[in-house]
Amino acid sequence: MNKQALNFKDITIAFGGLKAIDSLSFDVKEGEIVGIIGPNGAGKTTLFNIISRFYKQDTGKIEVFGEDVSSLKPHDVINKGIVRTFQNVELFKHMTVLDNLLIGQHRNLNYNIFSSLIMTRRVKRIEEDAKKRAFEILNILGIGNYAYYYPINLPYGIQKKVELARALISNPKILILDEPAAGMNDTETIDLSNKLKELKDKFNLTIIVIEHHMPFVMNICDRVVVLNFGKKIAEGTPNEIKTNPQVIEAYLG
Numbered sequence: 001m002n003k004q005a006l007n008f009k010d011i012t013i014a015f016g017g018l019k020a021i022d023s024l025s026f027d028v029k030e031g032e033i034v035g036i037i038g039p040n041g042a043g044k045t046t047l048f049n050i051i052s053r054f055y056k057q058d059t060g061k062i063e064v065f066g067e068d069v070s071s072l073k074p075h076d077v078i079n080k081g082i083v084r085t086f087q088n089v090e091l092f093k094h095m096t097v098l099d100n101l102l103i104g105q106h107r108n109l110n111y112n113i114f115s116s117l118i119m120t121r122r123v124k125r126i127e128e129d130a131k132k133r134a135f136e137i138l139n140i141l142g143i144g145n146y147a148y149y150y151p152i153n154l155p156y157g158i159q160k161k162v163e164l165a166r167a168l169i170s171n172p173k174i175l176i177l178d179e180p181a182a183g184m185n186d187t188e189t190i191d192l193s194n195k196l197k198e199l200k201d202k203f204n205l206t207i208i209v210i211e212h213h214m215p216f217v218m219n220i221c222d223r224v225v226v227l228n229f230g231k232k233i234a235e236g237t238p239n240e241i242k243t244n245p246q247v248i249e250a251y252l253g
């Protein structure tokens, strides 16, 4: 059996009197794709903000590959291999697509400012490898031909894919996606879910994804966790979730 990638133990966070996440527990196994669904205001984005440490939970514990990360800062979480994308596209719109990817890479490139200034052979090789990986990811996502475009000139669906590519370039272990298919039509959505599966296998990823498009969720997720008013109301395979009366009443109906 695969080991645990993420483990949420009894997480609660309240804003004023409102419990946005209420005693939530679930886990994600290494290599799984887990969907988080639920109506507006159910607490999905808050949960992601807790995982990426933008918010600190009031109570409860989060473990990443068995290590307690409950008190880490956002940049420490990135160093643990957790990378997220956002509901709204957050790209540098006046840098090319390729530069958007490579700028995220500099944190991972193991060289210092002096060696980069004199552009040693080693630095050149590191940069070439980074570029190669960028093109590999862009090509899997079918957007390699946009490498030298500026995101500001690209349709929203392509920008979403660029954001995904930028998350992948830093070689994450756990990828956290907030509505990756927003703004896409049904064909684009299914295409994206197939590509994500391919990327997951190629780069040994574990994925947690918030998405409202049910065809996407049905096509890609191994398991789904359903939230309502901050509580988990169901958990299971997409087929189990689809027929669960509580889920139908709270969300799908």
Ligand SMILES: Nc1ncnc2c1ncn2[C@@H]1O[C@H](COP(=O)(O)OP(=O)(O)OP(=O)(O)O)[C@@H](O)[C@H]1O
Pocket (backbone or CB within 6 Å): 015, 018, 020, 038, 039, 040, 041, 042, 043, 044, 045, 046, 047
């Ligand atoms: N920083 C905050 N301050 C106060 N309330 C907040 C804050 N962040 C979230 N909330 C509240 O917590 C609840 C959960 O919000 P959240 O954005 O997590 O829901 P969601 O499931 O992601 O919704 P959507 O599908 O609309 O994005 C909402 O009632 C929201 O207003």
